[in-house]
Amino acid sequence: MSVEKENLDLFARRFANCGFMGAIKNYQTVISPILDGNDVHLIFVKNRLLQGFVYAKLGEYIDSVLVKFPFVKALAIEKKGEIVYFKGHFNINERISINDGRLYLVYKSSSVGVNLYSLLDFTGIFSSFVKKERYEGQSFAIFYNGTYYLYSNGNIKKVKDLKDFAKSSEEKVFDFVFYVVKPKSKLYEPLRKTIVLMFGFLLIFILISSFVSRYLADKITYSIRKVSENLENFRRKEFKKIDINDDFEDEIKVFIKKYNQITEDLERYVENTERIIEEKTKEIKKKNSKLRELSIRDELTGLYNRRFFNEVFPEDYNFALRENMYLNFAIMDLDDFKKINDTYGHQAGDECLRVFSSVLRKHFHRKSDKLFRYGGEEFVVYYISKEKTDFLSLLEKFRMDLENTHILYEENTLLITVSIGAVSELPKNTKYQNIISEADENLYMAKRLGKNRVYFKKCT
Numbered sequence: 001m002s003v004e005k006e007n008l009d010l011f012a013r014r015f016a017n018c019g020f021m022g023a024i025k026n027y028q029t030v031i032s033p034i035l036d037g038n039d040v041h042l043i044f045v046k047n048r049l050l051q052g053f054v055y056a057k058l059g060e061y062i063d064s065v066l067v068k069f070p071f072v073k074a075l076a077i078e079k080k081g082e083i084v085y086f087k088g089h090f091n092i093n094e095r096i097s098i099n100d101g102r103l104y105l106v107y108k109s110s111s112v113g114v115n116l117y118s119l120l121d122f123t124g125i126f127s128s129f130v131k132k133e134r135y136e137g138q139s140f141a142i143f144y145n146g147t148y149y150l151y152s153n154g155n156i157k158k159v160k161d162l163k164d165f166a167k168s169s170e171e172k173v174f175d176f177v178f179y180v181v182k183p184k185s186k187l188y189e190p191l192r193k194t195i196v197l198m199f200g201f202l203l204i205f206i207l208i209s210s211f212v213s214r215y216l217a218d219k220i221t222y223s224i225r226k227v228s229e230n231l232e233n234f235r236r237k238e239f240k241k242i243d244i245n246d247d248f249e250d251e252i253k254v255f256i257k258k259y260n261q262i263t264e265d266l267e268r269y270v271e272n273t274e275r276i277i278e279e280k281t282k283e284i285k286k287k288n289s290k291l292r293e294l295s296i297r298d299e300l301t302g303l304y305n306r307r308f309f310n311e312v313f314p315e316d317y318n319f320a321l322r323e324n325m326y327l328n329f330a331i332m333d334l335d336d337f338k339k340i341n342d343t344y345g346h347q348a349g350d351e352c353l354r355v356f357s358s359v360l361r362k363h364f365h366r367k368s369d370k371l372f373r374y375g376g377e378e379f380v381v382y383y384i385s386k387e388k389t390d391f392l393s394l395l396e397k398f399r400m401d402l403e404n405t406h407i408l409y410e411e412n413t414l415l416i417t418v419s420i421g422a423v424s425e426l427p428k429n430t431k432y433q434n435i436i437s438e439a440d441e442n443l444y445m446a447k448r449l450g451k452n453r454v455y456f457k458k459c460t
Contacts (some may be wrong), residue, residue: 015126023125028109040079040085094106141178142173142178166182327382337416340416363401391424391456421442423435
């Protein structure tokens with residue numbers, strides 16, 4: 001049973017991490033041009049000729065995607081709550097469904113306000129992987145919303161439990177719990193045959209051993225028992241020598257001597273292997289952590305970059321909405337930054353950006369403060385608070401400090417100012433883009449009113 005459990009665990013990990021997620025990564029690469037391109041946005045242009053051209057172009061590309069990825073059965077593109085393109089038929093809000101004896105999942109991809117929903121034939125992906133791995137006869141179960149969806153013998157059905165199946169450890173597929181399962185009846189069938197065969201050999205052994213001296217039988221039985229007890233320890237990686245304190249010599253004793261030599265070698269091998277694995281694991285974790293940090297940081301200023309903002313801000317916004325907390329959010333833009341680049345060169349501009357970031361960190365240095373380089377000379381700062389805070393005062397102090405900061409560059413003294421659009425409010429709906437738009441509008445007002453100022457919308 002333990003060997004079969006390990007086989008199920010191994011197959012489940014391989015399918016979840018390689019078979020399924022590998023297919024999804026390849027698919028995500030192919031559909032990214034749809035999400036990142038301009039075609040979806042052009043559908044909203046009130047020009048029938050242009051809309052028709054965009055629909056046709058999207059249709060050709062999506063048809064090629066469906067040919068390349070047969071496990072994708074339907075697609076829907078949604079923007080601003082409106083479905084702008086549909087290929088096939090399905091409910092985008094129904095995460096999991098059963099049809100024609102197959103299990104389907106809805107996969108959502110998002111970019112720049114555009115959501116692409118894909119209906120995935122999960123049964124097809126699993127069956128293809130099983131066939132490729134030559135591991136026929138496997139079944140799977142997905143646990144979602146208090147129900148098991150069991151695929152076995154070519155059919156899918158809902159069940160309350162898996163008591164008649166041996167199952168692997170759970171694996172994550174999106175936000176579903178996934179298992180590879182096998183009927184217990186099939187597990188025990190080889191065991192029953194083995195037991196019958198062993199029973200036959202045992203009867204023969206008993207008949208033969210009855211003619212052997214009792215003394216000899218007792219000695220051999222004792223040696224075999226000691227070997228069996230120690231072999232059981234192999235499961236727990238405990239390799240102990242067998243000590244038999246008598247002078248009786250038989251074939252089992254010769255085997256025990258060899259066994260003791262092997263236990264010493266195995267013990268050293270396991271210790272060395274575990275040490276190497278531990279060292280390599282620590283090294284990989286350290287490198288992954290460093291690569292992660294590099295991928296979310298702006299190289300010039302050391303602040304978080306736009307990519308990381310797009311990743312964490314929706315989560316923080318939803319947290320503030322859920323917990324009824326204030327979101328204090330500001331977009332900043334350096335005034336007349338182009339003049340500095342044109343007059344003193346881009347290296348002078350880079351120095352101004354570094355100094356700006358240093359002053360910003362000086363004023364927003366709490367653990368709750370999050371700072372980002374949003375664009376070329378655009379920056380974002382925000383934090384979440386349980387109560388109303390004097391966000392305006394914090395921004396004014398920063399603005400005044402920056403205004404009085406002298407930047408020395410090649411015998412020139414440079415001065416920079418910043419315009420800030422700020423919002424501090426309790427989120428009202430699930431669209432986090434609204435608060436970005438409000439701050440952007442306030443930034444525009446700060447620029448119109450003469451720059452070097454904070455335009456602020458009070459807490460609501």
